[in-house]
Amino acid sequence: MITKLLFTALIVAGVIFWTRHRGEARQRRSRRPESRAARSPWYWRMAPAGALLxxxxxSAFVFWLEWEAEHQVFTVRVIDTRSGEVRQYPVYRDAVSNRSFQTIDGRRVTLADVERMELVEGAPSAPETSLREP
Incomplete structure (x- = not known):
């Protein structure tokens, strides 16, 4: 996300540099002295600042939406296929990878080959409970 902001700032700086350089080049090429033009209205002068704001x-709103989505709480159900034992762990959405995840309290869990993982939206009713499936 930080690269998006830096890239946008780089583009804005490049456009500002280009327009200033272009204006200076025009002034050097003109042979007649420029007459003082009337000042433009205040809203035209404030338009670039408004666009930047x-x-x-x-971008701040999009960053907040992405952060909120990544910190949504899910329940990971780990099911042992041999015994049918089910364990539940609360996790954030961005903490789940292929066969491992990190719980909210910081424990790193890696699944064995005989275990299956289910991702359910919402926090578990009781963390790390053991249930028997019928």
Whole structure:
């Protein structure tokens, strides 16, 4: 996410540099002195700052939405296929990988070949409970 923000800032800086350089080049090429033009209205002068604030606001909102989605609590049910024993662990969405996960309290769990993992939305009723499936 930080790379997206840095990339956007780099593009904005490049556009500002390009427009200033272009304006200076025009002034050097013109042979007649420039007359003082009337100042543009205040809303035209504030438009770039408003656009920058809008871009920063939208990027902050998208960052918050991604963070909220990654920190959503799920229940991982680990089922031993030999005995039918079921254990439940609370995890965040982004802490689950292929055959391992990290619980909310920081324990790292790696599944054996005979275990199966189910991901259920919502927190478990009682953490790490052992149940027998019929």
């Amino acid at each position: 809008a871009v920063l606001g939208v």
